[in-house]
Amino acid sequence: MKLQRADEMEQFQNDKSARNTYIFFTLALLVWSLINMFSKGETGWEFTILLIGNVIFFWSRIFYRRKMK
Template sequence: MKFRKADEMERYQSEKSAKYAFMFYTIALLVWSLFDFFTKGKTGWEFTILLIGNAIFFWSRAIYNRKMR
């Protein structure tokens, strides 16, 4: 099976979809973490997942940005 490269419109749609999915997961994990913090007095694994996911996102953006220069 041979895969074809995505055209410009498909890349644009994928980028928009990924942006909205990332925002949803970030907000959902943040709300869940804050809820746990205020009800239980501590954050759970969801806050750790949120921090690691955001660190990976911004680290990879910095690397791709550096490669483009």
């Protein structure tokens, strides 16, 4: 099986799909952590996963933006 480089349309579709997935996981983890915070008084691991995921996302955006300059 040979991997091919994605054309512009495939890149656009992948970017949109990745964005929708990121939004879903962020909202799901946020809602889950808020439910736990109000019911148990603590946020739990889901909030930690949410924070780490957002740090990785924003750090990689900064990294690639600086790499492009």
